[in-house]
Amino acid sequence: MPIEEINGHPTYFEDGGGSAPVIVLSHGFLMDHEMFAPQVGALRDEFRVITWDERGHGQTPACGPFTYWDSAADVLAILDHLHIERAVLGGMSQGGFLSLRAALTSPDRVKALALIDTQAGPEDPEVIPLYRSMQAEWMANGPAGIQEAVAQLILGDGTPWEPWFTKWDAIPRDALEIPLECLVEREDITDRLTEITCPAIVFHGDADMSISLDKAEILRDGLVGCEELVVVPGGTHAANLTRPNEVNGPLIDFLRRYA
Numbered sequence: 001m002p003i004e005e006i007n008g009h010p011t012y013f014e015d016g017g018g019s020a021p022v023i024v025l026s027h028g029f030l031m032d033h034e035m036f037a038p039q040v041g042a043l044r045d046e047f048r049v050i051t052w053d054e055r056g057h058g059q060t061p062a063c064g065p066f067t068y069w070d071s072a073a074d075v076l077a078i079l080d081h082l083h084i085e086r087a088v089l090g091g092m093s094q095g096g097f098l099s100l101r102a103a104l105t106s107p108d109r110v111k112a113l114a115l116i117d118t119q120a121g122p123e124d125p126e127v128i129p130l131y132r133s134m135q136a137e138w139m140a141n142g143p144a145g146i147q148e149a150v151a152q153l154i155l156g157d158g159t160p161w162e163p164w165f166t167k168w169d170a171i172p173r174d175a176l177e178i179p180l181e182c183l184v185e186r187e188d189i190t191d192r193l194t195e196i197t198c199p200a201i202v203f204h205g206d207a208d209m210s211i212s213l214d215k216a217e218i219l220r221d222g223l224v225g226c227e228e229l230v231v232v233p234g235g236t237h238a239a240n241l242t243r244p245n246e247v248n249g250p251l252i253d254f255l256r257r258y259a
Helices: 033-043 068-081 094-105 128-141 147-154 162-170 177-184 190-195 213-222 244-258
Strands: 003-006 009-015 022-026 048-052 087-092 110-116 200-205 226-232
Touching: 003 068, 009 033, 009 068, 022 033, 022 068, 022 094, 033 048, 033 087, 033 244, 048 068, 068 094, 087 094, 087 244, 094 110, 094 190, 110 244, 128 177, 147 162, 190 213, 200 213, 200 244, 213 226, 226 244
Parallel strands: 022 048, 022 087, 087 110, 110 200, 200 226
Antiparallel strands: 003 009, 009 048
């Protein structure tokens, strides 16, 4: 797919095309659209799967400061660009942050939510200094000195790290400054979860070291349309990538009901 002007800035996305029910998958911090390769492969025979690179990631630049409300507007603008009235939104970590905000912004556009290792709350103040120190190291010396620690947080053991090391090494050293500010400065929307009434399913890896399982339980309890919290055994922060079979089955069943 070419990079298109979406919501006023260049955005990379991939569209499976066709007339099948639509799901848009939004990736986590430091990842890109390719983290959903296991889902695209499993879903594309039944569903029109759209993946994209969010601001400051992959092939989509961050041209200035933004919030996850802006990212929510981006995903809705992709639907507009493709003349899609309604879709299921799926998101991992920050992809979930923006998907929740899209459901709050335009509930009539969101058929359902599939949320993976994400939460409604703000960043834990205790880890923000760690993130900022890692960012400083990245900007000063590149990712080599911290990439194994980052990969452990996101992927854990058992999933190849090297493809992501190659991606991270290609990122300009200052490119993550704006996305990190968006991540650490996001506000708490937990008290607005009851406004989201569409069907939802929540996935969470029981080995997620970035977002604790109790945050997924808060999502489950706060979303009035949430059908299930699927705890993924051995799933890390990117449970859809590290334990795809455990995610894809329940996800397909959910999409067959609501997409």
